[in-house]
Amino acid sequence: MTRYSAFTLFREGLRGHKGWSKAWRSPEPKPEYDAIVIGGGGHGLATAYYLAKNHKITNVAVLEKGWLGGGNTGRNTTVIRSNYFYPESAALYDFGVKLYEGLSRDLNYNIMFSQRGMIVTAHSEHDMEMAARQTNAMRLNGVDAELLDRDQVLKRIPLANTRPDCRHPIHGGVLQPRAGTGRHDAVAWGLARAADSRGVDIIQNCEVQGFITEAGRCVGVETSLGPIRAGVIGAATAGHSSVIAQMAGLQLPITSYALQAFVSEPLKPVMDTVWLAPPFGTYFSQSDKGGLVIGGGLDRVPSYGQRGNLPMQETVLAGLAEMVPALAKVKLLRHWAGIVDVTPDSSPIIGPSGLDGLYLNCGWGTGGFKSIPVGGSLLAHLMATGQHDPLSQPFDLTRFPTGRLIDEGAASGIAH
């Protein structure tokens, strides 16, 4: 593998860029592996990478039915943050942000994590009280947070609607300075390259169609390229986790919905932070190419169709036009949807599946991108040791019968 650096870039520039090698191989699947990861998105690739890096398990295959990062990894709004309410979530997501902070160096691949901060605005006196509560909760959990007043918000977001007759005037907000955005494709490609260089086989266009079980234990998978056996199997299949679970004879507490996002034509720099306005459910940031990246709430119809519906499109964009009237005439360049796996408490599921030998990393819902490194490292820990890391223990499936839900959908007031 060619190590990427300013020097190699300079050298290849002089040589006409003929010396680059492929970032990862495309091997034929072997009949048996020590571990198989289902799903070649961010979480699956991160699982394989951390299996090799942290646990020295390198005889690993990642099976992807389409192309790398072609699901939600390539369909999100690239926001990375840990502004959650409960201690369990704060510990989990903040470890994710910390892993992201070191990821470019770790992978020798620039994932362009830009810690430009994220502001969740408050639009009434009552909102300000909740914002103070959120700020305090985050600080108690060891996560960076600042309570901003109206002037401080407007200083950071000069574009915001300040008309005296605006529908939801800004009173202040909660800032997480360490939050930001990353380059989604680079996360997938960087993880794939780093995993491949440690010996992991990444197999695209290989769809898992069933599980091979012996004496009640899962010992392999049936795929479109034939059966492949494995000592342990992990699934990181996001919106399609219920489809994988059905193959294993299980049902999960998950409903799949479409989540839409939009990118505008490129503009000169107008926005250097991420802004979520809860009354509209709309949030946006500006990419390095200049496009506004806009997101909002879920389509409230269970769906596996990777495209959005018009009512939610209207809601999100109407919200943007009210947040920043100056952007009302900006044209959209693209619009898409990903299928997200939503749990009853908007918290992920990490742990044994119920079928011996099969572990799950799913249920991240609308927040999968920010948790790619942490989700992968925790699933890798489970697959390598058979035991939970203390960070993932609260997110086991057993929280549903015991009733110990971690209801972030209700607590953190963020569009999930």
Place this chain on the structure above:
Amino acid sequence: MQIFTCPFCGPRDEREFHFAAEAGKTRPDTTRQIDPETWATYLHAQRNDKGRTREVWMHLPCSELFLMERDSVTMEVFSTHPLRKEPQ
């Protein structure tokens, strides 16, 4: 904009409808002691089928619940019926 057909009011805009639940769940007999796993399964477990689905929806203006059969990938609606006349 998609049109759904309420069995009581006829074809209407999708914004008038609310997805309620998957069809076919049976509530455990809560007059008897039931174990937490059974109750959690009833409350939370979903088939979450990809493809043909049977679901309970509400038409918000008339507040009637009804059964809708549709495809969760293509969004095609096959049929809608009142719950009392659910085909067996």
